[in-house]
């Protein structure tokens with residue numbers, strides 16, 4: 001009986017198990033708490049959406065289209081470096097690699113929203129639909145924030161001047177945050 005369990009058989013069983021697992025969780029998921037929209041000041045009609053997409057399949061999947069309920073014009077953007085200047089550029093798709101992820105975040109790839117119907121205030125929600133090249137779509141409601149709620153996305157240079165001291169507990173609520181500002185500087 002033992003002779004039947006050869007290395008080849010074990011490999012075959014392992015592959016079978018692996019394929020079963022990947023079928024069960026096939027496709028794209030949005031990483032928990034990774035999605036947010038940047039709040040806009042009055043008068044601004046442009047904003048960006050950030051989120052982390054996880055691909056649990058063994059095939060690359062491209063995000064090809066995004067729609068939102070607050071605008072009729074949405075583009076996929078990336079940042080490119082031109083002689084030290086970061087510039088935004090429209091791209092036709094964002095690839096989520098097989099068994100990997102794509103992080104859309106400030107200063108990286110992002111979803112750009114134009115022609116906002118009204119300013120986006122922190123605390124509101126935006127509904128968006130993601131379309132992928134495998135034919136699947138995904139609808140989700142994501143929160144509006146003034147700054148990234150995702151740890152690791154904290155501003156490190158010029159943005160940081162707006163809130164003194166990166167050592168501050170960033171999870172404090174907004175009124176606490178305002179009291180920390182030094183109006184005289």
Ligand SMILES: [Cu+2]
Pocket residue numbers: 048077078088089110111112
């Ligand atoms: Cu952009």
